[in-house]
Amino acid sequence: MLDLLAQTGLNAVYAASYISLVAVGLVLIFGVMGVINFAHGELFMAGSYVVVAVYADMHMPFFFAVVIGLLFVGCLGLLMERALFRPLRDNPLGGLVASIGFLMILQALASMGFGVRMEFIPPVTQHVIWFTDSISIPLARVYVIVAAVLLLSALWYFLKRTRFGWALRASAQDPQAAELQGISIAHTARIAMFIGAGLAGIAGALTAPLVSVNPHMGHSVIVTAFIVIIVGGVGSLEGAIIASVVYAFVHTFVTTFYGGVIADITGLSLMLVVLIVKPTGLFGSADRA
Amino acid sequence: MLKFLIWPLAAVALLALPHGLSFSQQEILVFLTINILLVTSYRLLTLTGEWSLAHVVIMGVGAYASALFTKELGIYVPVSMLLGGLVSALIAVILSFPLFRMKGFYFLIGSFAAGEIIRLLWKHFRDPFGGAKGIKGIDPMPDFSIGIYNFDFFEPVSYFYFAGLVVAVCMWILWRIERSPVGLTFHAVHWQDKLAEASGVNLRAYRTLAFAVASGFAGISGALLAHYIGTINPGSFDLDYMVFVLTWAIVGGTGTFYGPILGCVALTILNEVVLREMGFEQARPLIYGCILIASILFMPNGLESIVQKFTKRRAKQ
Numbered sequence: 001m002l003d004l005l006a007q008t009g010l011n012a013v014y015a016a017s018y019i020s021l022v023a024v025g026l027v028l029i030f031g032v033m034g035v036i037n038f039a040h041g042e043l044f045m046a047g048s049y050v051v052v053a054v055y056a057d058m059h060m061p062f063f064f065a066v067v068i069g070l071l072f073v074g075c076l077g078l079l080m081e082r083a084l085f086r087p088l089r090d091n092p093l094g095g096l097v098a099s100i101g102f103l104m105i106l107q108a109l110a111s112m113g114f115g116v117r118m119e120f121i122p123p124v125t126q127h128v129i130w131f132t133d134s135i136s137i138p139l140a141r142v143y144v145i146v147a148a149v150l151l152l153s154a155l156w157y158f159l160k161r162t163r164f165g166w167a168l169r170a171s172a173q174d175p176q177a178a179e180l181q182g183i184s185i186a187h188t189a190r191i192a193m194f195i196g197a198g199l200a201g202i203a204g205a206l207t208a209p210l211v212s213v214n215p216h217m218g219h220s221v222i223v224t225a226f227i228v229i230i231v232g233g234v235g236s237l238e239g240a241i242i243a244s245v246v247y248a249f250v251h252t253f254v255t256t257f258y259g260g261v262i263a264d265i266t267g268l269s270l271m272l273v274v275l276i277v278k279p280t281g282l283f284g285s286a287d288r289a
Numbered sequence: 290m291l292k293f294l295i296w297p298l299a300a301v302a303l304l305a306l307p308h309g310l311s312f313s314q315q316e317i318l319v320f321l322t323i324n325i326l327l328v329t330s331y332r333l334l335t336l337t338g339e340w341s342l343a344h345v346v347i348m349g350v351g352a353y354a355s356a357l358f359t360k361e362l363g364i365y366v367p368v369s370m371l372l373g374g375l376v377s378a379l380i381a382v383i384l385s386f387p388l389f390r391m392k393g394f395y396f397l398i399g400s401f402a403a404g405e406i407i408r409l410l411w412k413h414f415r416d417p418f419g420g421a422k423g424i425k426g427i428d429p430m431p432d433f434s435i436g437i438y439n440f441d442f443f444e445p446v447s448y449f450y451f452a453g454l455v456v457a458v459c460m461w462i463l464w465r466i467e468r469s470p471v472g473l474t475f476h477a478v479h480w481q482d483k484l485a486e487a488s489g490v491n492l493r494a495y496r497t498l499a500f501a502v503a504s505g506f507a508g509i510s511g512a513l514l515a516h517y518i519g520t521i522n523p524g525s526f527d528l529d530y531m532v533f534v535l536t537w538a539i540v541g542g543t544g545t546f547y548g549p550i551l552g553c554v555a556l557t558i559l560n561e562v563v564l565r566e567m568g569f570e571q572a573r574p575l576i577y578g579c580i581l582i583a584s585i586l587f588m589p590n591g592l593e594s595i596v597q598k599f600t601k602r603r604a605k606q
Contacts, residue, residue: 036394087586092394093340094585097539100532101585104578112571219528223405230398261413268402268409275399276387 003134008256009249014141016248017148018203022221023228023240024152025199029077031172031235032192033085035095039103040225041218043197047073047204048213049110052119055208062124066205073201076106077193085193086186103218110215119213144206151199152241159237168192172235227271233281242283303453307446315445317561319452321554323513326456328537328549329463330506335543336467337499338479339396342531343384343404344507349526350407351377351508352515356427357417359516366430370455370512377508378501380407385497404531411523423522427515442517452513459506464546466502475499540584542591551592 022044029037037043047069054065084098127139159165171178171188179185211217228247232239247267254263274281307315331344355373358364364372384403391399411418418424430442430451440447466472477485478495486492515521533556541552559580564573588594 036397084582084586088589091585091589093539094589097536097585098582100536101578101581104574104581108572108575108578112575226398226401230395230402234394261409265406265409265413268406272387272399272402272406275395275402276390279391279395 003132004256006131006135008253010135010137011256012245012249012252014137014145015252016245017145018207019224019228019248020152020241020244021148021199021203023225023232023244024155024237025196025203026225027229027232027234027237027240028192028199029196030229032168032189033081033095035085035088035092035099037080037196038096038099038222039080039106039218040196040200041220041222042103042106043073043076043200043218044204044221045110045213045215045218046076046106047201048208048211048217049114049119050201051205051208052114052121052213055124056119056121062209066202069205070198070202073204074194074198076201077197078190080197081189081193086189107215107218114215116215121209121213124209138210140210144203144210147202147206151202155195155199155237164188164191224267227267230271230281231274233283236281236283239281239283243281304450307449312445314562315449317557319445319449319517320514321557322449322452322456323510323517324534324537324553324557325550326459326510326513327507328534328541328553329460329546330503330510331534331538332543332546332549333463333466333475333506334499334503335538336472336475336479337496338482339392339496339500340535341500342397342401342528342535343407344503345526345531345534346404346407347377347381347504348507348511348514349411349521349523350380350504350511352511352521352526353411353418353424354508355512356424356515356521359428360424360426361417366428366516370509370516373512373515374505374509377511378505381501381504382497385500389493389496389500401528405528408523408526419522421523423520423525424515425520427519427521429519430516448517452517455509455513459509463502463506467546471495471498536581540581540588540591542593544590545593545597547596548591548593551596555592 022040025043026037026040029035029040050069050072051062051065054060054068055062080099080102084102085095088094088098123140124143125139128136129139129142130136157165159169167178167183168188168191170181171183171185172192175185178188224247228243229240231247232241232243247270250270251263251267254266307318310318327344327348331341334341334344351370351373353373354376355366355369358369358372359366384400388396388399388403411423412421414420430440430448432439432441434440438450440451442448442451467475474485474490474495477490478492478499482492511526514525537552537556538549539552540556541550542548556577560573560577564576569576584592
């Protein structure tokens with residue numbers, strides 16, 4: 001029993017890693033742009049397909065493909081900022097619909113370019129770390145955990161310790177006041193979109209060999225990300241990370257002991273309860289909505 | 290003179306319409322009729338300023354309820370459709386307790402969560418909802434004859450006439466509600482909520498009323514769908530369908546009664562008829578997505594703004 005708990009805990013840590021990468025990106029985009037990016041799950045999918053193209057089809061090294069995934073999806077983010085969110089700045093529902101349009105385009109491009117079948121990606125490494133006879137973790141999952149810790153620490157340092165980070169947080173808190181202080185909103189918006197999209201992309205790229213890559217994989221990712229950012233509080237990066245860990249543990253344990261559908265219901269109920277009891281989320285402040 | 294003629298002419302045109310279409314187009318026409326009721330009821334909800342992501346699931350509640358009433362209790366189909374609408378309204382009243390503690394973005398996400406939970410419950414409970422496979426073999430509308438016309442409800446034309454009549458009656462009721470003092474209060478709740486509250490309007494009660502009435506009609510549209518296609522499952526009422534309803538309303542524009550209908554008709558014809566028949570099967574979502582983005586970028590007030598521009602110009606002359 002103890003072994004099963006430990007093993008499930010390890011699985012939960014892995015799930016928390018990639019969920020937090022996606023959710024933090026979504027929070028960053030919402031904070032700075034004020035728009036709900038419905039296409040965020042498809043940015044995750046795009047990251048996975050970069051790995052399919054560069055690593056599985058062109059036989060380049062895996063980590064090279066991951067970096068390409070980060071850059072490519074980051075650039076997709078820049079494109080979205082320029083083409084969709086900047087012209088629709090004062091129209092949040094319009095931004096939502098535009099991101100839905102973008103989602104359809106990305107899905108269609110993926111199924112036209114790669115087919116609707118599940119893609120097979122050769123495993124990066126077969127190596128498995130055994131802690132005891134029954135507790136183990138594949139090395140490929142460790143990569144995801146390490147990447148999440150490194151990237152999120154770097155992001156934290158960037159936001160709290162650098163001038164760009166200050167500018168970014170300032171324009172998220174109060175765009176007009178930030179503009180009056182000489183901060184270029186367009187510039188911070190571009191940085192936020194690149195980082196936010198890039199994080200989704202790298203999460204998709206790193207998990208590509210571990211999940212089933214198909215054009216509709218973004219759906220469950222965006223649902224999970226929504227739950228996480230609501231539970232954590234819509235404006236809060238720390239909240240998103242903590243909520244990712246909480247959600248991943250709850251979901252993984254309920255899946256192991258009661259099954260997937262019950263786990264999904266539990267996750268959604270968790271979010272609904274948080275919304276009812278404290279609509280700003282556990283770590284959100286009342287004025288960021 | 291023209292005003293008195295326009296409604297009978299429109300009715301005759303609608304009666305004749307399906308006879309000029311192919312079989313698959315007739316089927317699309319039936320779905321379009323049902324979707325028009327869905328999107329019109331959605332607009333009643335948006336009148337109070339809240340955008341729900343649960344509307345399609347609420348439609349599904351009506352479909353499941355009506356299907357189960359006929360299957361388990363043997364209730365006559367048209368009656369069970371009404372009951373389906375009532376169940377949807379009832380579920381909406383229950384959902385309103387947690388949901389109306391939220392506003393705006395939080396309501397959007399909260400309603401989505403509530404809808405997904407209902408959908409997952411259908412998926413989880415094989416009895417009575419049939420699990421992931423759903424309910425099969427739902428009783429169709431019983432055939433009947435009115436002397437000059439025999440209704441055979443396996444024929445899309447017959448079902449179009451029946452659904453068209455039901456939808457027309459429902460839309461007339463929705464239109465009357467919007468024009469009534471209650472409807473004006475809905476507007477006030479949206480645009481001047483503080484002022485309305487100060488003048489003694491119970492905001493919560495009016496939001497709940499709008500939610501319940503809109504959900505009731507969505508439930509009827511779901512029942513219409515269920516008894517036509519004969520099989521429903523949790524996948525029939527998923528987020529993809531909801532996204533379509535949302536885009537119909539926004540692309541059409543929600544400033545007027547006809548805006549969402551315009552959006553629904555235009556985008557359905559575009560998606561189902563034009564793009565499908567031009568042979569763009571795989572690229573269809575691609576083109577649809579591009580058109581969605583273009584219309585939101587270049588027509589922020591929706592398709593209805595074009596109609597308004599045109600009618601204003603005519604009024605000037």
